[in-house]
Amino acid sequence: GENVEQHPSTLSVQEGDSAVIKCTYSDSASNYFPWYKQELGKGPQLIIDIRSNVGEKKDQRIAVTLNKTAKHFSLHITETQPEDSAVYFCAASNSGGGADGLTFGKGTHLIIQP
């Protein structure tokens, strides 16, 4: 089945700086890669996703890049703000033959220092 590795586990950046979180996946047949933000006591909320036919996608201060050859994808947050502090999860779709659904990374705790 799919395996997703996420780094770093904790990331502390100064407010206004950029943050980058990286994930690798194992199954070359995976074709959908969402990123979720989870605030304390809440469920994960989708913030951006990318499909395998696209190399980059941007939504205001958030961008995701995908390198299918290397099987890795990254989340970029620019001009970080205090409300960006949360746990971020990457995920990859389970490919055919496995259960429908997503395989998640272990999460990155992003801390924005004022």
Next chain:
Amino acid sequence: NAGVTQTPKFRILKIGQSMTLQCTQDMNHNYMYWYRQDPGMGLKLIYYSVGAGITDKGEVPNGYNVSRSTTEDFPLRLELAAPSQTSVYFCASSYLGVLDSNQPQHFGDGTRLSIL
């Protein structure tokens, strides 16, 4: 729309007890999922359903059962609670599945379950 609603939010069980975690969605989504989240770990898929009357196992189904009698509801049942089932449980739904169309999943706020 309320989205995905999970009840209860918190529960403490004794070893061997049983309980049902409730999940309901009002978005007319076909697909529903149950995940568990252990500390410092990502979410792991327990069971999923592609529509009323159809359920399938995920990565970690042992010790759990599900049913899907309606489109809206997807309860998760623990028959004999064990300490290893202490976790936060999340229910999610999507209009179609990731294998079909890469539809985003919408999550509830979770049920924190402790087995003592």
